[in-house]
Amino acid sequence: xxxxxxxxxxxxxxxxxxxxxxxxxxxxxxxxxxxxxxxxxxxxxxxxxxxxxxxxxxxxxxxxxxxxxxxxxxxxxxxxxxxxxxxxxxxxxxxxxxxxxxxxxxxxxxxxxxxxxxxxxxxxxxxxxxxxxxxxxxxxxxxxxxxxxxxxxxxxxxxxxxxxxxxxxxxxxxxxxxxxxxxxxxxxxxxxxxxxxxxxxxxxxxxxxxxxxxxxxxxxxxxxxxxxxxxxxxxxxxxxxxxxxxxxxxxxxxxxxxxxxxxxxxxxxxxxxxxxxx
Ligand code: SAM
Numbered sequence: 001x002x003x004x005x006x007x008x009x010x011x012x013x014x015x016x017x018x019x020x021x022x023x024x025x026x027x028x029x030x031x032x033x034x035x036x037x038x039x040x041x042x043x044x045x046x047x048x049x050x051x052x053x054x055x056x057x058x059x060x061x062x063x064x065x066x067x068x069x070x071x072x073x074x075x076x077x078x079x080x081x082x083x084x085x086x087x088x089x090x091x092x093x094x095x096x097x098x099x100x101x102x103x104x105x106x107x108x109x110x111x112x113x114x115x116x117x118x119x120x121x122x123x124x125x126x127x128x129x130x131x132x133x134x135x136x137x138x139x140x141x142x143x144x145x146x147x148x149x150x151x152x153x154x155x156x157x158x159x160x161x162x163x164x165x166x167x168x169x170x171x172x173x174x175x176x177x178x179x180x181x182x183x184x185x186x187x188x189x190x191x192x193x194x195x196x197x198x199x200x201x202x203x204x205x206x207x208x209x210x211x212x213x214x215x216x217x218x219x220x221x222x223x224x225x226x227x228x229x230x231x232x233x234x235x236x237x238x239x240x241x242x243x244x245x246x247x248x249x250x251x252x253x254x255x256x257x258x259x260x261x262x263x264x265x266x267x268x269x270x271x272x273x274x275x276x277x278x
Contacts, residue, residue: 025124157202214271
């Protein structure tokens with residue numbers, strides 16, 4: 001597929017000596033059919049502002065630009081900057097802005113000029129969850145991002161979509177589903193990447209709800225889920241002991257059986273418990 005007039009990514013990688021570094025979570029997507037599929041999942045419309053973390057040699061970036069986006073991308077590996085400058089030069093000025101640096105340190109609102117953006121990224125596995133938790137914890141809410149379309153290891157993606165009683169159901173499931181509509185888009189075989197990772201990858205989509213369906217304060221929700229999932233197979237009358245309130249009274253006030261376990265409660269139950277915390 002020819003989405004632009006730029007050279008094949010394999011040539012770009014060879015010319016700029018971009019051998020993948022494991023420490024930076026580098027597993028590159030070289031097939032522009034696949035990167036275009038991710039851009040389609042993100043429902044990019046011409047003129048959309050997109051924030052990309054870790055453009056690497058630019059495969060996904062090229063698909064986003066070809067779909068008409070304006071892209072602001074943060075890349076930690078300085079070796080990639082020249083290759084990305086070539087991509088920027090193929091488009092009108094201002095279509096691609098590359099910011100060298102660590103996405104964990106970036107003030108997104110500042111680099112995006114205060115404009116809401118769609119986040120699209122094939123995330124480095126070592127910082128992916130930390131970035132996601134930061135985006136899900138945004139204050140104020142609704143957040144600065146309009147949607148998240150993210151590639152994770154399948155195991156992380158499963159935590160995002162998991163329902164009560166499923167093995168992957170966890171604190172991350174509650175946080176994501178409390179504030180967002182979460183969608184599984186598609187899985188990708190390790191062979192789609194260079195070098196291939198050990199596990200299957202999954203593209204997921206998160207759209208922020210204007211306000212959570214089940215109102216409560218985020219710090220209280222975090223406290224109660226940390227306690228409950230800290231001992232997920234124990235009964236809540238035991239696992240909630242660290243909250244500073246007698247668990248039996250708390251559970252009674254929330255209308256939850258003291259013998260229930262964390263993995264059986266839905267988002268509404270956790271929000272009800274969180275509302276009862278001081
Ligand atoms: N987007 C490219 C693709 O799909 O082929 C590369 C994806 S690769 C999984 C992750 C990228 O994130 C790499 O380019 C890596 O250098 C970059 N990266 C790793 N840690 C980063 C960080 N803390 N901040 C910004 N970029 C980072």
